[in-house]
Amino acid sequence: MRNDLAPFFKPNHIAIVGVTRSESSFGGLSFLQKFQESNFPGTLYCINPKATEIRGLPVYPNLSSLPLVPDLAIVCVPAAHVPTVLEECGRIGLRYIHILTSGFSEIGTDQGRQLEEQIASIAKEKGLLIIGPNCMGPYCPASGLTAWGAIPGAPGPLSVISQSGSITQRLTEYAYFLGIGTDKAVSVGNGTVLDTFDFLEFMGQDENIRVIALYIENMKDGRRFFDLAREISKSKPIIAWKGGKTEVGARTASSHTGGLAGEQVIWEAAFQQAGVIQVNSLDEWMDAVLAFALLSPPSNPGVFLIGGGGGSSVVNSDTCIHEGLDVPSPSFATMKKLRETVPIAGSIAGNPLDDWQTYVSSDYLGTILDLVCADPAMGMVIVSRMIARKAFHMYSQPDSIPAIIEQVKRRNHQKPVVFVVDSEGGDPDLAAQGASIRQEFGKGRIPAYPSIKRAARALMHLYRYHNRLNRIKRRSL
Amino acid sequence: MRNDLAPFFKPNHIAIVGVTRSESSFGGLSFLQKFQESNFPGTLYCINPKATEIRGLPVYPNLSSLPLVPDLAIVCVPAAHVPTVLEECGRIGLRYIHILTSGFSEIGTDQGRQLEEQIASIAKEKGLLIIGPNCMGPYCPASGLTAWGAIPGAPGPLSVISQSGSITQRLTEYAYFLGIGTDKAVSVGNGTVLDTFDFLEFMGQDENIRVIALYIENMKDGRRFFDLAREISKSKPIIAWKGGKTEVGARTASSHTGGLAGEQVIWEAAFQQAGVIQVNSLDEWMDAVLAFALLSPPSNPGVFLIGGGGGSSVVNSDTCIHEGLDVPSPSFATMKKLRETVPIAGSIAGNPLDDWQTYVSSDYLGTILDLVCADPAMGMVIVSRMIARKAFHMYSQPDSIPAIIEQVKRRNHQKPVVFVVDSEGGDPDLAAQGASIRQEFGKGRIPAYPSIKRAARALMHLYRYHNRLNRIKRRSL
Numbered sequence: 001m002r003n004d005l006a007p008f009f010k011p012n013h014i015a016i017v018g019v020t021r022s023e024s025s026f027g028g029l030s031f032l033q034k035f036q037e038s039n040f041p042g043t044l045y046c047i048n049p050k051a052t053e054i055r056g057l058p059v060y061p062n063l064s065s066l067p068l069v070p071d072l073a074i075v076c077v078p079a080a081h082v083p084t085v086l087e088e089c090g091r092i093g094l095r096y097i098h099i100l101t102s103g104f105s106e107i108g109t110d111q112g113r114q115l116e117e118q119i120a121s122i123a124k125e126k127g128l129l130i131i132g133p134n135c136m137g138p139y140c141p142a143s144g145l146t147a148w149g150a151i152p153g154a155p156g157p158l159s160v161i162s163q164s165g166s167i168t169q170r171l172t173e174y175a176y177f178l179g180i181g182t183d184k185a186v187s188v189g190n191g192t193v194l195d196t197f198d199f200l201e202f203m204g205q206d207e208n209i210r211v212i213a214l215y216i217e218n219m220k221d222g223r224r225f226f227d228l229a230r231e232i233s234k235s236k237p238i239i240a241w242k243g244g245k246t247e248v249g250a251r252t253a254s255s256h257t258g259g260l261a262g263e264q265v266i267w268e269a270a271f272q273q274a275g276v277i278q279v280n281s282l283d284e285w286m287d288a289v290l291a292f293a294l295l296s297p298p299s300n301p302g303v304f305l306i307g308g309g310g311g312s313s314v315v316n317s318d319t320c321i322h323e324g325l326d327v328p329s330p331s332f333a334t335m336k337k338l339r340e341t342v343p344i345a346g347s348i349a350g351n352p353l354d355d356w357q358t359y360v361s362s363d364y365l366g367t368i369l370d371l372v373c374a375d376p377a378m379g380m381v382i383v384s385r386m387i388a389r390k391a392f393h394m395y396s397q398p399d400s401i402p403a404i405i406e407q408v409k410r411r412n413h414q415k416p417v418v419f420v421v422d423s424e425g426g427d428p429d430l431a432a433q434g435a436s437i438r439q440e441f442g443k444g445r446i447p448a449y450p451s452i453k454r455a456a457r458a459l460m461h462l463y464r465y466h467n468r469l470n471r472i473k474r475r476s477l
Numbered sequence: 478m479r480n481d482l483a484p485f486f487k488p489n490h491i492a493i494v495g496v497t498r499s500e501s502s503f504g505g506l507s508f509l510q511k512f513q514e515s516n517f518p519g520t521l522y523c524i525n526p527k528a529t530e531i532r533g534l535p536v537y538p539n540l541s542s543l544p545l546v547p548d549l550a551i552v553c554v555p556a557a558h559v560p561t562v563l564e565e566c567g568r569i570g571l572r573y574i575h576i577l578t579s580g581f582s583e584i585g586t587d588q589g590r591q592l593e594e595q596i597a598s599i600a601k602e603k604g605l606l607i608i609g610p611n612c613m614g615p616y617c618p619a620s621g622l623t624a625w626g627a628i629p630g631a632p633g634p635l636s637v638i639s640q641s642g643s644i645t646q647r648l649t650e651y652a653y654f655l656g657i658g659t660d661k662a663v664s665v666g667n668g669t670v671l672d673t674f675d676f677l678e679f680m681g682q683d684e685n686i687r688v689i690a691l692y693i694e695n696m697k698d699g700r701r702f703f704d705l706a707r708e709i710s711k712s713k714p715i716i717a718w719k720g721g722k723t724e725v726g727a728r729t730a731s732s733h734t735g736g737l738a739g740e741q742v743i744w745e746a747a748f749q750q751a752g753v754i755q756v757n758s759l760d761e762w763m764d765a766v767l768a769f770a771l772l773s774p775p776s777n778p779g780v781f782l783i784g785g786g787g788g789s790s791v792v793n794s795d796t797c798i799h800e801g802l803d804v805p806s807p808s809f810a811t812m813k814k815l816r817e818t819v820p821i822a823g824s825i826a827g828n829p830l831d832d833w834q835t836y837v838s839s840d841y842l843g844t845i846l847d848l849v850c851a852d853p854a855m856g857m858v859i860v861s862r863m864i865a866r867k868a869f870h871m872y873s874q875p876d877s878i879p880a881i882i883e884q885v886k887r888r889n890h891q892k893p894v895v896f897v898v899d900s901e902g903g904d905p906d907l908a909a910q911g912a913s914i915r916q917e918f919g920k921g922r923i924p925a926y927p928s929i930k931r932a933a934r935a936l937m938h939l940y941r942y943h944n945r946l947n948r949i950k951r952r953s954l
Contacts, residue, residue: 164788177903217791248804249795255825256787283901310733311641314694318726327725348732424760426654426916432909
């Protein structure tokens, strides 16, 4: 198994090869600036034969003139000069290299393809480990390696392996805001030397990582992916978003990362057989990450719905069923207890439960959760919490989120309990309020989703993954 | 055709029958309070035999003691007393009645059903027009009839006919925040006397209404719905959300509005044949309303995608195709012009167009829109605008939304041009900023959606509706 990639994520000395002085361009200088802003704890070396000082740091004319051999080189020089830099890396024994530069096979020219072949052959000859070209490279908040993104990020159970830098950045930021940190992420670009599979193999055996999120457009070796994914998904979930599923998407993918995206049906079948969770949007990806990072396995697909409003109960049931879950009738014993507990006026006892008291008292909500979690037909619970507005003549304010979080934690039901805080409605204040509440739940280690649909789909992914694992375990007994 | 329902939406004198003094309960008092807060311009009469003054208004013991016959009675007394009130309405010639009270067939008891039958027979005998029971009744911002909701609302092209008060409230508020006002809305509840179809017939011929949104759980006469919907949808779109599509949803619906929800497949086929646009969530409903209220008909399903980022271009293409649109290759002439216009460095000319210049200059964006709208293969355009963050080393700020709106208006392409402002990512500030920008676009009469998926689905509904109409027109020539 691949175990030589760890140094990419914990460099003490980084050389940035090709730091220009122009403030406006994307490249070596912007990486340097980000590292400085995020207080990278190691040493940064700038390489530029035409400068002596940039942003307060001494500048070296080339890698050979550095006082030591850095742990990592970030190569930002124009494509045509990349081979020369790699030759130099080989000479000084610098093996870990990230090539940011684009202009290789993805631009579709002969020259681009030839340059990329040169990268591959130099790497082979000199034993270089290369991420890229045409990508954002490694990311690791615990090491201060956070040159991407608008936020510093935080360590946590997530790993992201991706063929798109911007999509990776969005997922790591999204997860961060919901209280889920990232252990390691990598944007692999064209994957000329090290590709998605190398990092999948490496991260699959990394004990700090509990959830692997994958964005993939193409692969060279389907069999290797299948074998790897099947093995890894037995111990940790791989949540994959495949770009270029459609013909047009595939055409676009070839000008993005230079590869062929392949047949959708083959991918889907391979993913399914290997136990890979398939998603189709950033939201669905994040929702699944949140569920897998925070929830215990559901024993069955039955969901108990606690919500407000008659119409909402109807459409929420429809949505859960549509997403592949069940909304089972409570057992006789549960119904008896519900009828004894739920007030007759203004509420409807059953599943869905339309009961406004769950909204105004967290302690009462806790009692209801105890009651329904005791029913074996209920594998999980979704609690829908509308945000209180001066709407529908509702004067009472809901109780506080910390009190609800405390109730859910304390009662510790060993069944997934998630919340829905729907704040869509065009109102910027409501949007911000909803996002804040969902963030508060996430930081309290309870998933909160913006819609029933998104909650139901995330729970469905969670259920199917564990159900498959259980079947495998039973078969192997 | 039904033309006697207009007085429900323009009452000058409203009697609220059953105004209690208890501040906390939902009912007559909360309606009175809402009317007072929203400065209802007509006169409000409170009926309560045990009080003389409530909230500064004189209270009358019964309808017969009022100085005049009101235009509308809102009946809020307990279910068992409703028949007596209706008899009195009949005696004084008060024909327009909204029954707020619940506790009829929807609670599933014999007494409930009998009371509802009494309502029907008194209405028949006395010629009463009744909305309800068990509902929020009529809503019309132009008449100050806005007793529901957290906001006053505004007049506009939308009509909502619904079996759920809370769902209606959410749609009208949502539309309001995006700059789409409501002409008339009605929550029909159990529909004992006047049902969904009566209001569909009435609103279908109302010239102020350009888009009809329908939330329906059950119907008594499928044939009538089909004939009505087929006729109305020739001149205005009916966007329908069917609650109780699944068996569990249908079971829930019967305890919500007392009816049977029926078979999903039959509904779907009937909707399709009648030209009704079918949606399955509040968001999809709103997205379609926005498209139909603001956009001209697309001539074909080809969409030109203007966006940012290689990975995004790949998955955005996938999403549009998945939603039923095409992402056609530009014509030879268009490609030639794109290559002459789009900068080579950092951009990819084609469809999708990955071109950062569209992001920093509204004038340049206008040029690109001219260029691609001239291509007959492009039936519509989606412009994806990420919100600028200090991410990905992007230092330049995007230009202002008013400048973009002005460009789109001025160039007047006669093809749907919509924006995507995706602000999902867990960050409350970003969520608020995204909602504000979408609101600004909406108020500028340009739809802006929170995701490519939602934009693509709304455009697909728009295209399919007009494509069907065109086929009908061609057949009838």
